[in-house]
Amino acid sequence: xxxxxxxxxxxxxxxxxxxxxxxxxxxxxxxxxxxxxxxxxxxxxxxxxxxxxxxxxxxxxxxxxxxxxxxxxxxxxxxxxxxxxxxxxxxxxxxxxxxxxxxxxxxxxxxxxxxxxxxxxxxxxxxxxxxxxxxxxxxxxxxxxxxxxxxxxxxxxxxxxxxxxxxxxxxxxxxxxxxxxxxxxxxxxxxxxxxxxxxxxxxxxxxxxxxxxxxxxxxxxxxxxxxxxxxxxxxxxxxxxxxxxxxxxxxxxxxxxxxxxxxxxxxxxxxxxxxxxxxxxxxxxxxxxxxxxxxxxxxxxxxxxxxxxxxxxxxxxxxxxxxxxxxxxxxxxxxxxxxxxxxxxxxxxxxxxxxxxxxxxxxxxxxxxxxxxxxxxxxxxxxxxxxxxxxxxxxxxxxxxxxxxxxxxxxxxxxxxxxxxxxxxxxxxxxxxxxxxxxxxxxxxxxxxxxxxxxxxx
Numbered sequence: 248x249x250x251x252x253x254x255x256x257x258x259x260x261x262x263x264x265x266x267x268x269x270x271x272x273x274x275x276x277x278x279x280x281x282x283x284x285x286x287x288x289x290x291x292x293x294x295x296x297x298x299x300x301x302x303x304x305x306x307x308x309x310x311x312x313x314x315x316x317x318x319x320x321x322x323x324x325x326x327x328x329x330x331x332x333x334x335x336x337x338x339x340x341x342x343x344x345x346x347x348x349x350x351x352x353x354x355x356x357x358x359x360x361x362x363x364x365x366x367x368x369x370x371x372x373x374x375x376x377x378x379x380x381x382x383x384x385x386x387x388x389x390x391x392x393x394x395x396x397x398x399x400x401x402x403x404x405x406x407x408x409x410x411x412x413x414x415x416x417x418x419x420x421x422x423x424x425x426x427x428x429x430x431x432x433x434x435x436x437x438x439x440x441x442x443x444x445x446x447x448x449x450x451x452x453x454x455x456x457x458x459x460x461x462x463x464x465x466x467x468x469x470x471x472x473x474x475x476x477x478x479x480x481x482x483x484x485x486x487x488x489x490x491x492x493x494x495x496x497x498x499x500x501x502x503x504x505x506x507x508x509x510x511x512x513x514x515x516x517x518x519x520x521x522x523x524x525x526x527x528x529x530x531x532x533x534x535x536x537x538x539x540x541x542x543x544x545x546x547x548x549x550x551x552x553x554x555x556x557x558x559x560x561x562x563x564x565x566x567x568x569x570x571x572x573x574x575x576x577x578x579x580x581x582x583x584x585x586x587x588x589x590x591x592x593x594x595x596x597x598x599x600x601x602x603x604x605x606x607x608x609x610x611x612x613x614x615x616x617x618x619x620x621x622x623x624x625x626x627x628x629x630x631x632x633x634x635x636x637x638x639x640x641x642x643x644x645x646x647x648x649x650x651x652x653x654x655x656x657x658x659x660x661x662x663x664x665x666x667x668x669x670x671x672x673x674x675x676x677x678x679x680x681x682x683x684x685x686x687x688x689x690x691x692x693x694x695x696x697x698x699x700x701x702x703x704x705x
Contacts, residue, residue: 259333262369262705263294265321267353269344269376270402270451273302277343279681283695284703293705294335296324306345309401310419311412313345314352321357325366337705338362339370340437343680344452345402347376347442351423354437355430363436370703371437374680374694375445379456379653380420381406384587384644408649417649424653435660441702443679443694446484446666451676455587455644458664459657462641463587464490465666473668476701482693484666588645663702667694 264284266277274297281295300316301308325335338357342350350373357363404410408418415422423430434440444457446465454463464471474488475481484490646654669675669690677683681691 259328259331260288260290260292260294261333261335262292262337262339263296263321263324263328263335264339264341264370265296265298265317265324265350265353267298267317267340267342267346267350268301269342269346270306271303272306272344272346274299276682277680279684279692280341280695283692283699287699288705294324294328296320301349307400307402310345310348310352310405310423312401313349314356317349317353318356321353322360322362325362335366337367337369339368339372339703339705341370341372341374342376343374344376344676345406347373347378348420348423351430351434354433355423355428358433358436359429363433368433368437369705370439370441371434372439372441372443372698372702373457374443375449375452375457375676376442377406377452377456378420378424378442378459378657379646379650380408380418381452381456382408382647382650384455384646408647420653421649424656426656426659431656431660439663439702439704440661441663441665441698443483443665443667443698445675445679446668448669448673448675449679450674453587454666455646458666459654459662460664461643461646461651461654463644464641465668466587467492468668475668476665476697479693479697481670482668482690483697484668486664486666665697669694 266274266280268274268276277297281297284293284295298317298320300320301313305316306313321338328335340350340354342348350371354368354371401410405412405419408420410418412419412422417425422428425431442458444454445452446454447468449457454460454465470493472491472493474485476483476485667675667679669678671690672678672687678685678688678691679694681688681695
């Protein structure tokens, strides 16, 4: 008998961790997270799955199709592990960027099919995921909100919330955050829910949406007094300490200098618009139209069960009974150039319907009563607030009523929210997970280390 047959097989782990990439992405974007998990947990302690069925322009096909593909791969992994004699008993899900929304859809499907009856949901984490969409906060129709929504096929319409999902008459992102939906019930099952949001320089998904927040305290980050988590400074911001504006008095010369710096900072982008966009926009729009046609064809094949896998088993009721009434750089640069608008009187907070009974074990973030005076409370990293004499307001963003409702409903479930301040790159979206091995992305290693050491549990 050969020696190899005498060696015992290494036991496979009962805990499966699923890592989901973002728009235009592929599984290699998550290589650093995979390697970091492997440094701490061997295969006998943790199985890792990076779904491959949404790579590249397949992410144009929408959150629904993406979620169905991921759910199918997870089911296959669970089935394969069982055939090898190891039953999956715990599940963790991690989503990066658009992958966070796909993850929320996928766990809803798994919940609806009964997987959470036998498998314990442990960790749910998102990195820079646009939970509240990507529209630029504006009271009137913004040019970017019109153009951007039509550049990435179905995913674009869903991210800008101009879609009408199935027969609900609502955008998919609203359905994802509807109390009583399979997606919210699934999310509430996870023992630990954590998110990491870039405070500055995220050209793809800005702070308000990745942090699920009505305000953005970091628009003038140099004027803030920020506390960091011990051992992870100056990157991971402490969610338990208030973010305060430093008192300052600025002379006329200082104001002029500040204005000049602000003007100069936008000159490169304006120069880019005049010199490059004229040509590049034609290519981008033509490519977007072509990819949209391909995406719509894939969606039809998907619906007909002709894509290689029959997905009709995932077309389950979205709302549980009893609750029914309840080219990448250019795209990102154009998105980042949009300036947010604010409202002087915040929209009244609509408490989530039945939050106390639906999510009895959730952490209810403390929220202050909205006010339009100079004593409006400061927004802390975890949505708690502090009132101090002389505090200056962080104004409420001009979001839509649907977006405010999404924020309230997701906050009712409870997330541990970590703002991240990455200093060394001008585009922090890729750096937060070290999407590629660049020296300038090294601050992202601190973010991943914090997640693994402080938040991830097996």
